[in-house]
Amino acid sequence: MSTEGQVITCKAAVAWEPNKPLVIEDVQVAPPQAGEVRIKILFTALCHTDAYTWSGKDPEGLFPCILGHEAAGIVESVGEGVTEVQPGDHVIPCYQAECRECKFCKSGKTNLCGKVRGATGAGVMMNDRKSRFSINGKPIYHFMGTSTFSQYTVVHDVSVAKIDPQAPLDKVCLLGCGVPTGLGAVWNTAKVEPGSIVAVFGLGTVGLAVAEGAKAAGASRVIGIDIDPKKFDRAKNFGVTEFVNPKDHDKPIQQVLVDLTDGGVDYSFECIGNVSVMRAALECCHKGWGTSVIVGVAASGQEISTRPFQLVTGRVWKGTAFGGFKSRSQVPWLVDKYMKKEIKVDEYVTHNMTLGEINEAFRYMHGGDCLRCVLKMQD
Ligand SMILES: NC(=O)c1ccc[n+]([C@@H]2O[C@H](COP(=O)([O-])OP(=O)(O)OC[C@H]3O[C@@H](n4cnc5c(N)ncnc54)[C@H](O)[C@@H]3O)[C@@H](O)[C@H]2O)c1
Ligand SMILES: N[C@@H](CCC(=O)N[C@@H](CSCO)C(=O)NCC(=O)O)C(=O)O
Ligand SMILES: [Zn+2]
Numbered sequence: 001m002s003t004e005g006q007v008i009t010c011k012a013a014v015a016w017e018p019n020k021p022l023v024i025e026d027v028q029v030a031p032p033q034a035g036e037v038r039i040k041i042l043f044t045a046l047c048h049t050d051a052y053t054w055s056g057k058d059p060e061g062l063f064p065c066i067l068g069h070e071a072a073g074i075v076e077s078v079g080e081g082v083t084e085v086q087p088g089d090h091v092i093p094c095y096q097a098e099c100r101e102c103k104f105c106k107s108g109k110t111n112l113c114g115k116v117r118g119a120t121g122a123g124v125m126m127n128d129r130k131s132r133f134s135i136n137g138k139p140i141y142h143f144m145g146t147s148t149f150s151q152y153t154v155v156h157d158v159s160v161a162k163i164d165p166q167a168p169l170d171k172v173c174l175l176g177c178g179v180p181t182g183l184g185a186v187w188n189t190a191k192v193e194p195g196s197i198v199a200v201f202g203l204g205t206v207g208l209a210v211a212e213g214a215k216a217a218g219a220s221r222v223i224g225i226d227i228d229p230k231k232f233d234r235a236k237n238f239g240v241t242e243f244v245n246p247k248d249h250d251k252p253i254q255q256v257l258v259d260l261t262d263g264g265v266d267y268s269f270e271c272i273g274n275v276s277v278m279r280a281a282l283e284c285c286h287k288g289w290g291t292s293v294i295v296g297v298a299a300s301g302q303e304i305s306t307r308p309f310q311l312v313t314g315r316v317w318k319g320t321a322f323g324g325f326k327s328r329s330q331v332p333w334l335v336d337k338y339m340k341k342e343i344k345v346d347e348y349v350t351h352n353m354t355l356g357e358i359n360e361a362f363r364y365m366h367g368g369d370c371l372r373c374v375l376k377m378q379d
């Protein structure tokens with residue numbers, strides 16, 4: 001029986017308050033309005049940014065909300081005026097939209113899109129500035145324009161990437177955030193050249209994807225830095241050639257790296273979200289040209305600092321969102337690259353669980369062994 005035009009009641013993990021366990025609730029999901037798409041979510045992974053907002057440290061965090069932004073599913077129905085997807089299409093919801101019409105999209109200089117960002121930051125849909133989620137009439141906020149910890153979600157049409165229907169959704173859900181972020185930080189933001197020396201701070205999913213991207217770009221050395229020595233063995237499979245544990249050294253880590261590389265690295269990437277490490281990542285760069293890319297998300301109130309002399313003498317400080325990839329155009333391309341075995345995805349999935357086990361899944365995520373935990377969303 002078609003559910004088009006009907007309110008759907010389904011299971012979702014609701015964050016009622018910061019840091020309190022998520023609660024599996026029966027949630028009402030309203031039909032999509034003009035320019036909106038309702039998606040049946042089949043698989044979602046957890047990302048550290050979900051935990052960050054859940055912690056209450058995200059200035060854009062609103063409660064109660066439905067978190068989740070790294071997922072894949074099938075279009076259930078579309079609202080008026082939606083032309084690029086239809087029911088049955090396999091899709092990845094994208095927290096970074098791409099409308100192709102706004103000042104940002106037309107600039108050719110960024111993957112950021114301005115069309116729906118105001119609404120997604122306020123936890124509502126652009127059309128009527130209201131939520132499509134409710135529990136017995138009480139609205140529940142959206143999150144990052146995706147809210148994938150729900151069996152059904154409603155997103156803006158500019159936030160939907162249509163993908164190859166042959167692609168396994170329990171794997172390519174990862175292409176909604178962490179893996180593209182790392183690859184794109186190297187390929188789009190830094191534009192690493194063959195022969196470069198690269199330093200990667202933090203060897204979680206994002207840092208490993210940076211290493212993979214750097215290897216593919218022809219880097220001559222990929223130095224992985226992590227305080228957890230368990231990370232090193234696995235990282236070799238992703239392209240890391242040398243390891244440095246800051247705990248093994250008395251000198252500041254930037255000095256250790258400068259000494260190891262005859263004056264500093266060509267490119268560094270901070271994939272942790274720690275502002276002191278961001279400084280070290282900049283300061284381990286080579287004088288005259290070294291570029292450091294901030295990928296990690298630091299909490300509200302945190303600030304970066306360095307001596308301006310570091311920049312005067314030619315180092316460059318940059319940041320990246322979703323690795324600079326244009327979501328609707330390039331996520332399908334990434335899926336195709338995965339299908340052709342040109343990029344890894346399966347290797348990042350260390351745990352598989354169900355929606356009902358989501359609190360336990362977050363505990364695993366914070367443990368050192370987990371890269372990505374994928375939740376099966378449907379019974
Ligand atoms: N910019 C973006 O678009 C974007 C997208 C996705 C994720 N992120 C952010 O990227 C960051 C990394 O995500 P992840 O999933 O890989 O996280 P993760 O927690 O799996 O990995 C972080 C790694 O850093 C290591 N670490 C912690 N403190 C350290 C220190 N002081 N020195 C060296 N290593 C240290 C940890 O041991 C861990 O291996 C998070 O902040 C996440 O929110 C940003
Ligand atoms: N609301 C947060 C923003 C955190 C942030 O920087 N998010 C990244 C994506 S992290 C994905 O795991 C991002 O792409 N930001 C660009 C954007 O949000 O438009 C805060 O204010 O700290
Ligand atoms: Zn993420």
Ligand SMILES: [Zn+2]
Pocket residue numbers: 097098099100101102103104105106112113114115
């Ligand atoms: Zn746009």
